[in-house]
Every structure is written in structure tokens, then in C-alpha cells.
Amino acid sequence: MNAPHQPQAPHSLADQYAAVRSQTLELAAPLSEADCQVQSMPDASPVKWHLAHTTWFFETFVLAPHLPGHRDFDPAFRVLFNSYYNGVGAQHPRTQRGLVTRPDLATVRAYRAAVDGQMLRLLEAPVAPAVAELITLGLQHEQQHQELVLTDLLHLLSCNPLAPVYLPALAAAATAPPAAAATWLAQAGGLVDIGDAGAGFAFDNEHPRHAQHLRPYLLASRPVGQGDWAAFIADGGYTDPRWWMSAGWDWVRSQQIAAPLHWRRSAGHGADWQVFSLRGLLPLQVDAPACHISWFEADAYARWHAARHPGQSPSRLPTEAEWEHAAQPVWAQALASRNLLESGAQQARPAAAAASGLQQLAGDVWEWTASPYTAYPGYRAWRGAVGEYNGKFMVNQMVLRGGSCATPRSHIRASYRNFFPTDARWQFSGLRLARDAD
Amino acid sequence: MNAPHQPQAPHSLADQYAAVRSQTLELAAPLSEADCQVQSMPDASPVKWHLAHTTWFFETFVLAPHLPGHRDFDPAFRVLFNSYYNGVGAQHPRTQRGLVTRPDLATVRAYRAAVDGQMLRLLEAPVAPAVAELITLGLQHEQQHQELVLTDLLHLLSCNPLAPVYLPALAAAATAPPAAAATWLAQAGGLVDIGDAGAGFAFDNEHPRHAQHLRPYLLASRPVGQGDWAAFIADGGYTDPRWWMSAGWDWVRSQQIAAPLHWRRSAGHGADWQVFSLRGLLPLQVDAPACHISWFEADAYARWHAARHPGQSPSRLPTEAEWEHAAQPVWAQALASRNLLESGAQQARPAAAAASGLQQLAGDVWEWTASPYTAYPGYRAWRGAVGEYNGKFMVNQMVLRGGSCATPRSHIRASYRNFFPTDARWQFSGLRLARDAD
Amino acid sequence: MNAPHQPQAPHSLADQYAAVRSQTLELAAPLSEADCQVQSMPDASPVKWHLAHTTWFFETFVLAPHLPGHRDFDPAFRVLFNSYYNGVGAQHPRTQRGLVTRPDLATVRAYRAAVDGQMLRLLEAPVAPAVAELITLGLQHEQQHQELVLTDLLHLLSCNPLAPVYLPALAAAATAPPAAAATWLAQAGGLVDIGDAGAGFAFDNEHPRHAQHLRPYLLASRPVGQGDWAAFIADGGYTDPRWWMSAGWDWVRSQQIAAPLHWRRSAGHGADWQVFSLRGLLPLQVDAPACHISWFEADAYARWHAARHPGQSPSRLPTEAEWEHAAQPVWAQALASRNLLESGAQQARPAAAAASGLQQLAGDVWEWTASPYTAYPGYRAWRGAVGEYNGKFMVNQMVLRGGSCATPRSHIRASYRNFFPTDARWQFSGLRLARDAD
Amino acid sequence: MNAPHQPQAPHSLADQYAAVRSQTLELAAPLSEADCQVQSMPDASPVKWHLAHTTWFFETFVLAPHLPGHRDFDPAFRVLFNSYYNGVGAQHPRTQRGLVTRPDLATVRAYRAAVDGQMLRLLEAPVAPAVAELITLGLQHEQQHQELVLTDLLHLLSCNPLAPVYLPALAAAATAPPAAAATWLAQAGGLVDIGDAGAGFAFDNEHPRHAQHLRPYLLASRPVGQGDWAAFIADGGYTDPRWWMSAGWDWVRSQQIAAPLHWRRSAGHGADWQVFSLRGLLPLQVDAPACHISWFEADAYARWHAARHPGQSPSRLPTEAEWEHAAQPVWAQALASRNLLESGAQQARPAAAAASGLQQLAGDVWEWTASPYTAYPGYRAWRGAVGEYNGKFMVNQMVLRGGSCATPRSHIRASYRNFFPTDARWQFSGLRLARDAD
16 A cells, blocks of 8 residues: 555545545435445445444554554444454444344444544644555545445336435536547557556555557547447347357346446336436436446447447447556546546536547446456555455456546546446446447 | 135225335335345345335236236236246346346335235225235235345344444333243143134145144244353354254254354453344343254254253154144134234243243244145145245245234235245244153 | 055055056156256256165165165165154255266166165065065155156256257147036035045144044135136236235246246237147147146135136135045045146146046146145144154145146145245146135 | 367368267266266256257257258157246256156167267258358356266265265376475466367357456466365465455355265265265365365465465466466466376366376366356357357356366367356366456
């Protein structure tokens, strides 16, 4: 782990701590105790668990070893809110997180307050660099869980036939001119360096920076849109095995997949698509990025798109190296302009109509890549129990890049590697097309 | 369904209504919104759902057809809180009841209050007999759900590694003299009449009263106790296929069953048994009835018991006809003296030390019988959607008799037929032995 | 078990032995080694396994304890071909019977020959009554497996998209006059005796003969026919929850059941029903009994039939006591005239056009009853390992009566109790309607 | 696909065809019809199916389009023996291959003979290059199935508690001097070319040859041995989560994995390991490569090995590029000396005691790599239905390199990419360690 100071957030560590922690509580503010309690599927966790587990992280990795005289808020929490750190000990089974109605939400809030008090006391004096690094890691960790709070909540609300809302719908935008069609932007490739090179925080999985050889390629200016995806469906995309990986085709048929997660046919005439969101059931937004698709779907879309454009090199997903290499020079402006957690939209939105160049790299939707999630050459996991953070998940998952509308701005980087299994759909996940230079 | 007036409860229907409805709220009073929200397994339902569904029953079967000008509290509830009445329409899937965090608990309480208001308005004037019958059925239905509130809640709390309590532990009883050993009480049998013969309410499945021929038999004076069950375990009862039905042996091995549900080994030396209850983790009570056992376990215990007493006719479960025939003449006193919901104990307790005759017939634990749940000869289901109440479940379940510590006193009868599948254990279920006359 | 001599087969035990054993080999004669090897589902067994297991039965229960100097053909067979007798020791897992390609079929035939040689040597001199009883049991056991050879084989062949035949189709019958409509035959009921009273062999589950009280009832003259069943389908029988037990409705939907097992729509115009049989794919035979239905289907049909005949007491399945009481006085003629294994048809066939009274009681199709399979009052399982034969299966199964076209004539009795779970369909199972006297 | 002539096999295509086809029959020669019939798990196929499917490949892709006047042997085989080519049409379900007892083995042999006759007739005259390419592909395809015949058969025989043998045990080797310890061989890395560059046949997934950048690394001289693996087990390798990927640890616990597939504890004192093989149950061979391990196990072993050697860069699996780059210069000699299918051993064997350099690259065991199976940059699938051969499997699988004792010599190349899911163990799969240059 690198030095803890972050260029994006030039405040004290105590300020950063307070800001991140309160952001989490704000996300939970509109929710009832019941909303915070339920686990809607094994992959998701209750909001209450997120509130507690992020607190457990600071208590376990910072306070217990580094605050003299620290006593655990409740010794039972050591097991109860451990996610997957075997180095720390046993864990309450993941699939049973939603069954723990005691401690109640008020107690978990008290747990947060108690740990926050001790953390701020610790931060009153300068802390050793190693401790500062752990605190920074804890904040980055909490930001990841902020995104999960929203995606897990969206999944929970989507299981309710009454289609409840987390936040009221946004005011309708003034009728915007439709976005220009996506264009192909050429990248030269060659022997390029990939991986974190910054002075700020980065995860171990972004290191070491290393050389990769890339052939010349083209990258689409924008993610695939909801209108594009509706055309894929209308053209029989989900019923034609030609577009699908063998495992993807098995998945489509066994799970009866016929549209992105949270897409629903409206009841009325015409049967238009509607999209369930944190702001309720909304009409399809043709220009907004398609979202809540699995890697299997992203990959199938690319192959379908290739067949529809026979005169050029076939469309495909970019590799993560292609994505990162293209993003590096434009990252600062990408970050400045886009729809991340702080925008408050909490849904993917159309690109600005007049934009040019690579758009929506940061925010809106995570972009599936063609790259399996593996260790970079020379990768070393962090030492100690936090070494379980990333390394042990480097198999049977695919990399996503760029962050989403639920990702905090100070959390995302051009080198950031998110990863999910090929059938996961409950994240804000979309895709951007690439192809070989002709 | 019979005439609605009930000898046990010589009050007005409005009084009965108010009493039963408030009893349900009292059961939920110690619970948080989270406690009321969670569904801990597919067989169980959230307490909030019980609160709403029992209200739905009155709205759907009484108010909607019989109160002029009635308007539904929320039309969406018609599907959301329908349990299994195809005659009423679609149902929210049973396994997803716990995912419905909206309406919240306050709204469900408001739903109860609104329906109660309309019901009491309806009851201000005399109602037609058919309507009175439906209201009585609704109250009996709610009493069944009162028991389920407690058993479902116990299951939920048992999933929490912190062993939370619903109510504080009872004060330790003064050291009671141990109960005398159970004795065998002879019953003559012959051609006897079985089924409801009372003037009060009874379910359709208790009718028609009809003749059955019984051989002479013996019935144990008391249910099998927790000490008896510990001896069965200590003797290898769960590891010897001789005692088990073939399907039961498959169940024991695949589910790794080694003790009744909610029994746990204490951590310390000696590894004594503890029993998780609505009042927390308690030491084994040797003289209290064994509880939370499946039919497979009850049946296996009887066969083991038979092998340990080779000089007499083999122990077995009684048939429901044997149970009812023996219970009929002593039912009133059985009911008067025992541990039912109103006792407030909410756990099975030992028989009185000085008791004689058939003890604990009513209350404490439901008693598994040897009888599959089938229609009595000449059975007719009630007309209309309430005809789905009992008849469609008459397959692959076994009958239990006598009520438990969670059964309301005004709900249970000697002819009452409860029924569960052979592997169900989360109810307050035990057994009483029988055998043929020698 | 009773005395071994059987009135139906007044030959020596050695003659009976030779006849039954050769009958099994005749059933397997048209089959290849591959046909005899495969296990098409967990409920079925390979023909090779049936050939070996029936031989194991004689070796284990007769030769090993009763033939001085006996040595096992192969000691490994003791485990390999044990079905479910825990009293004998371990068992090869049921679901893996089809994986045992060695010993090969020739070795299993040699095993049969070796055991037959020893058995006939044992039978050269008179044997003790207890040994004769065990041999008779072994022959009855083998006859049960003869029926299973055919039903398991039919299931295997039905999994082959080429629709292979076991035997060539029967010559088309001369156009018979259609059978007269089924009629209702009145039975008086009263306090009647049920259970085996004969001098010949009967299973322990047919004892003891005991009194049951029956109300007056009516029994249909014939089983429900294929034409009747096609009408049930055409009327939406499989898509209307009103006709189904709750568990049956779950089964219909989860398993996507829409017709009896082995019924297929023909490809051509009109989409007529075809029925896959041991003689290949045949057109529907309107007058032949419907077959390969589960208890859930039989029960649903009765309820649908009741709704279509509102002016009379509702149609239902008969209890096994009703069935047996009606069959007792007419059993000898029933047995004489009907389609059992020896007819060679190996499919259910229409009743004779001119018949009257109760028809097709014996043979054609097993008839599902309303009775769960339980112990008769005073039931005692046989002593020793053969006590596992019947008793441990007396739960969660329903009784069928009367034998089928695959049942040997010397095997079936009016008191005979067959039993299968409520979703089993691969046996030759149909139904006969009953109803209360009006 | 490249030009069809193969340097390793400088014979006519007709000669090659005859040689490969007869080799398949030789593998099946020791087997009974039952051995050839059974499918022991969904991943495996019956030998009879392999015999038919490889024939179907020539009939479908060569004879039908390219032999004038060709008529299918049996039109039903088009579906029945199609494995996964959606471009050809429907497929018999994979999991039901073992249920097809008709056509019998003799018919499948006749099918082979008929297709062989037509193929040799086609090859009497020179064929077009495109046809020659398809025939070469068909032969390579059949060679892959030759390996699967052996691995699927081994799995089937391993399910038989009698531990039957395919071939008799090899004569015990004269006591060989133990192999010298494995050594680390340095590789310089740099920007290297990977992928097929030969003039002979290669699969589409080996193309295009392309540049990859490799850091300096070390490769073990030999695969990990059975003695090494026994030490891993003895040190608790299967019970310590530190060595395992998170998904691997879930797999170990849910599947109760504690040793490689086919390893068994001997019954006697000491409980030595035995290994079930095509030549029966054999004692552990310390110096022979460990085999039948999953990727999860290979990866865990490397991490355990790293912890046991803390003074050097951590042991890990090589990437496929590292493996191929090291193998290229020594491939010819690797191929010449080793244990491939033609050796007849049909089990992994120790390296020669006096060997030096990289040993056992070719043959003995496939070596798991750190590389997920993905498309090379610029990859294009073959045109037409054969384009489904490789591309649609490029997800959630890992690459193995080098061939095994069951791989035909003329089939394997340094650039050859085999691939299996991370939990597959029934192939002859082992591992070779790598690490970064210190």
C-alpha cells in the first residue's frame, strides 16, 4: 500500500475519515430499520451489515492493534461482522447475514459512533505511516461498501412487487438534443505501461506497474446505450446461440434471461421497456448507458454488433490494458465532468450532447472488459490479514473499469480494477466496444 | 362450519374479535421492526406478514363481500397478503415474504386498525349467521397464526449466534419433587365415534363424526420427557438405522440430525444439553416434555423404546382415533389445568408431580400420531374460497393432537387435527407413546 | 409369513423355484448387455442389477444360513447387490448401481446359475418350514422385481429419442365394439374384515386381518380410460389449481407436467396423442385404462370428475379397504380373466366389450387408492433382516391395489398392498373412481 | 487453419486417417459393451458415444458437403451424436448420452466402418486443400477424444468399488536410483513471440502469433511429484485457508476434498496412499508427477510451497506464455523422449534419473498455468460451424500445457492450449512451479 495522502482530497486524514463515514450514514438515512435488515440474495448484504462491517474494519485493523487501551465494543462482533478474513478468525456465514435482527439498527449506529469517537481520538495526534495507510485502506474499503449499499438496496427494492422508491424521481430534463452517434477513436498501442503510478492510494492489485504489448486498436467514444440494447433484444439477441459463449448460453436458458436486470415490460399497449431504479420505475432512456448486464450479455452484444457491421474488424470488449492505456491521458477531465456518487443521480445518464473524445470513462456504468481478473506480473499481496483483501479472488472473475454512478469520486482511478463473476448483474455494469485497427 | 357461538367464550362476537385481535398485537409488542421483518426459512413467515395476512383474511372474506361500501385499504394487498387461496387470485410467492420491506410495520399496524374499525362497525348490528361463521373462522385462523408467530420467531432468533431472548427467563421454580414415572393407562376400544360433536366451532376436517373400530390399547400417562430423549441420544438413537423409517434414516444422514431442533451442547466440561427457547438458552429440564422433534424422530423413539422393553407389546405412536377416544371423557379437566398460550410460559413444562390419569393432553406440546392426515369418510370441504383452508393439504402430512404451550385455550379441542410434514421440527411438537393391550 | 404352499401353484417348491427364476431370464432375453446396464433415473435400477439382486436374496437369506458348506460366489457381492437391508450390512449406493460395469452380464448370469444349482441341491430333500417360507419369500420378491424389470426398462427406452422397442407391436385387433360406459356398483359397507385370510403366502403388511367400518359406497365398474384422460387434458385439467392438492399443484408447475408419463403429441396435423410403450410408440387406445399417472394426477382427475357430475355425491379415490372389500367376493373370476404378465401384452388393454360387474380388478393397471400406506392395527414386521422388507417404508406413500399387466398371476392377491410416493409415475398405475352412496 | 500436411507424420492423408481411426478402436478393444455404454458423470461421455461422435464429425463436416451422392448412415445420428455445434442443429442433451442403449455398440462399429469406407473412397483422389484441412481437423479432433476415452473410462472404473483394471499392471521397474531434486532453470524473458508459427496444423486458438512482454523468471525442471504432494497433505495443505483462493476454499469444504482424485488410503496399518489407475490400484510413486488435481489444488500447492521457501521469490504457477517461451527451443527433444499415449504406460511416470534441463514438458501430465483461457490478440474463429470448436469456451477456464500420458504424440505442440474449469480433476493434470527471477 502506498503513502496515505491523496491528491484528490488534500485534507487531513481526520477530515477524510469524518467525511467518508458521514457519507455512509447519509446513504442510509432514507431507509427504515426493515430496509436496512433484509438480505435479498446471497450475493447481497443488508445495509445494517454494511454499516457494521465497515466499522468492524477500523476496530479490527486499526483500533485493536494501534490504540492503547482499546476495548471491543462487543466481542461477539469480531465474528459477526467479519466478512472473509480467515486471518482474523471465524466468520458468521455470509448467506445468513440477514437473519441477525439483534443487534438492532440503533445498536449498530451506536457501534459506529463509539468507533468513530475512538478513531478521532487516535487521529488527534499524528499517526505512524503504517497506521495512516491502514486508515486510508479502511476509508477506501468503506467507499466500496457505499456503492454496495446502493446496489444491494436496489436489488432488495426490486424484489418488492410494489416497486418502492429510495428517492423521488428527478425532475424531467429539458428536452435535450439527442447525443451524436458513438464514434471509434484510434489508439496506437505498442509496449505500454499499465498499473498504478500515482503517489496516492492504490490497491495491491493495481501493482506493480508493468509493460504490456498492445496492437493498434479502436475504442468507442461512449458506452453502449439503452436504445442500442433494445435493438439487440428486438433482433433476437437473447435467443440466438451464435452470439453467446457456451457457458453464457447455458446461463441464458437455465435462468430464462431475456433483458438486463431491472428491465420490465410495461403493462400497457406497445409494451415499452421500463427500468426499475433507485428512483422507481422509469421509462427507457435511449441515450443513457445500458446497465445491469452480466459479462455474458456484454460479450454477446459485442459479437452481435460485429455481425451487424461486417465491413470492419469485429467489435469486441476491450482488454483492461487497452482501456487503461486509453484512459490515462484523459483521466483528469473524465473525472471532472461525470456522473459519480456525488452527483446524486444514482442512475446512469446520457452523455452531454456536444461532447467529443472518450466520454463517460469515469462514472455512469462500470465497463466490462475482456480481461479475466488475475495478478499482474510480480504482484505481491499486502502483508497480514489485509492481504486477503484482493488476491484470493483472482480467479473466475472479469475486470470492470471506470466506476459508476454509485462510485465516490475520490475512490476511482484510471488503474482501478473492479471484478465480478461472469453472471453478476446487480452492479451498475455496462460496456464500451473496442475493435482491432483495420 | 357450525354455529359460531362458543361455549368456552360466552361473550359477544365483537368482544371475541377485539380479544383475539389484541392478543396478536401483544405477542408482537416486544419485537423490533427488524424482528418483525425477517423470514428465516421458506416454511416460516415474518411476523409482519402474519399481522397483515390475518387482517387480509377479514378484509377479503368478510368486509369485501359483506360490508356495503367497503373499499380496500390498499388494492395491492389483495395479492401481497394472500397466502394460498387460488380462489381469491394470485399470491406473492411464499419464499419472498421477507423481502417486502414496504409497506413498513407502521403501515401494517394502520391496516390492522382500519380493518378493525370496519369490523367493529359491521358488528354493531347483528350479522347474518353465515357472516358470523366467517368471522369466527377468521378468529380461529388468527389464533393459528398466533402460534405461528411464536414458532417462526423462535426459529428466527435461533439463527442468531448471540442467542437473543424474546422474553426474560422465568424465575427458577422452587425445587419440585420429580414427577412420578409415566404409566400405561388402558383403553377398551371397540366401535367408537370420532370427530367433532360439539355445538361450537370446528374445522371442516373434524367432520363428519364417524365410527372407527379400535382394538384395546394402552396410552402413556405423559408425553416423553427431555430426560427420556437424552437417554435416546446417549444410547445412539440417531446413529442406528434399526429405529428409523427408511425415509427418516435418509433425512437423519443428509441433514446431519443428532438432537431435537434447538438443542445445543454447552461449551463447558461435561457438555450438557441446553435448549434454546423464547426465553433464551436454558438448561435441559428432565421432566418437561421433549419438544421440536419431527415425526421421523418421534417414530424412531417409539421403536427404540419398544426394543428396550421386550417383555411387552411394542411401543408405538397412537393413532389419532386412539388419542381422541381417550381424550374425549377427560378433555374438560385437561383443558382447565394446563400450559397453553395464556399461561405465558411459552415453553413446555413438567407435569404436576402429584398428577394421575392422562396428563398434559392439552397444551405443552403437540403430540405426533401414527395417522396420516386424510379426509374423514364423507368429508366435504367448505364451499367457496375458504374450502381451500384444509382439504388441499391432506397428503404427505401427519396428524398432531392436543395443542401446545403456544396454542390459545379457546382454540383447541379434543377433535382438533393439526398436521405437518414428517420432517417439520419448528413447531412445539413432541409425542406420547401407545401400545396394543398385551 | 404363512405356510409356503400356494393354492394357485400346486407344484413342488423346486418346480416353483425353477419356473420363477426362468421367467426372469425370459424377460431379459431380448435385451443387449447395454440395455441391461443402464440406470435411467435414481428410482430405477439396471436389469443386470435386478438379475443379480434377486439372486443375492437367495444366497444371503437361504443358502448362507441354511446350506451347509455354502461359499459365496463372490464375497464382494454381499455389499454390491444388497438393496436396503441394514441388518445384512453396508450397501452400494442406490444411485450408482448403473456405474458397475464389472461384473459383466455374463458373470451375473453365471452367478444366477451357480446359486440356482445350489438352491436346487438344497431342495432335493425336504426343507424345514422356516426355510421353505424364506424360499417362497424369495420367489415373491423376484416376482416383484420382474415387474420392475419391465417398468425400469420402459423408462430407459423412453429416454431414447429413437423410441426403440422391446417387443414388436401386437397385431391390430379386429375392430371391437366399443366398451359400454363405466357404471357405478353399490357396496353396502358396514363392519368388515380386511387383510389376508388365505392359507398361502402373504406379506407381513397384509396382516393382521382386522375390522374396519365402511359407509355404503359405489365403485366404478372399470378404471378410468385413456379417452377419459384425454378429455381431462382437453378441459384444462393440468392448468386449473382447483383440482389439485397443494403439493400436487406445486409438482405440476415445477415439473411442467401436462400429460401422463409416456404420452406424446404426434408431430403431424391434429397433434393426436401417442403413448410410448414396450412395443414402441402407439396411438391412444380410448378404451384402455389410463396408465403411468401419479397419485397427484389420479386424485386431481377424481376432483375434476366430481365437478363435472354435480348431481351426485362427489367422485373420489376409493380407500384400500373399500377396494379390498369389493374385490374379495369376485377375486377368483377377476384373476382368471385378465391381463397380467403372462398374457404377454405388456400394456394395459380395454375391458371385454360384453363384460359386466367389477372389471379389470386384477391386472392391466395398479389402482391408486385414497389410503396412505401404514401399518394395520397389530402389525408386526417379520423377524430378522427380512423385517426390513416392508415396515420401514410405511410413510409418505400411497397404496395401490390389483396388479398390472406386468404383475405375475401367482403373485397378486385381493389383499395385496403395493405402495409408491405421490409423484411416482413410471409404474403401470391408473385409477378407478369411487363415491359415497347417495 | 493452416495447411494440412504435418511434418511429424509424413504420410499420406489416407494413411494418417487409417492410423488415427484404428488407434481409437484399439483403445476400446479391451472394453465390454457395458464399459462402452455408461456415462459416469455429466462431464464425461460414454466410450460408445466417443466412437460415434468422432465418426459423426467426418460424416457431417466432410462427407455430407464434399462427397457427391453421400447419404447419411442414419439421419437420426445428426442430432444424436452432435456434441455442441449449434450451426449444425439440435443436440441430444449432453447429460443423457449414457441413456442411449440403441444403437448398440455393433451398430456404432458398423457406422465407423461405413464412414471409413466412404472417407477412404474420397481420399483415393487428391482432395481440395479446404477439404484436406477439414479432414486434418477431424483427425486432430479424434485424437482429443482418444485422450477423453481414457480419462472418462478411468473415471467410470473408479466408481466401481471392485477397482477393476483396464489393462494389467506393468512389470515392476528395476529399482531405479531416485530422481535428483527438481532445480530452477532461469529464463530471460523480454518481448517474445507466442503462438503457433509452424507449417503444420494448429488450432485457431493458437493464432495469431503475437508479442508478449515477460519479466525474467525461473521454471522448475520437473513437475511436482507424488511424494511432494503427499508432503503437502501431511502438512495440512487441504485444511489451511491461507493457501487457497476463496472459491477454491469453498470448493474444498463443500466437496470435502482432501487428496487428488483417485488417491485412496490403503486399509492396512500405516494407511499408505494408493492411486487408482487404468492399471488398477497402485502404490504411490514418489518420483512420478502428481496427477488428477484441479487448478485450485495446483494453485494452493504453489502458495504453500512459497511459504515453505521464504528466502526466495514466491513459487507460483507459470503463465502460459512463460511455459511456451521456455518450451520452444527444447520442444523437439522433449517430444522425442517422453511418455505420451504411444508409450502404452497410460499413467504418469518418473523422469529419467540422469536427466537435466527442462524435463517432462511433453507428456506425463498436463501442466496447469496461471493463465485464464482467452483469445489471443487478433484471434479469429474458423469460419462456419467449426468456428464453434474453440472460441465459445474462452471464459472461466484455465490453460494447461504440454500433453499427458494419454495424448497422442502427433497431436501435441509447444503452442498447444488445453483448457478446463478450475475444479476439473479427471484429466491427467498436474503442475510445474515457476517464480520471478530473484
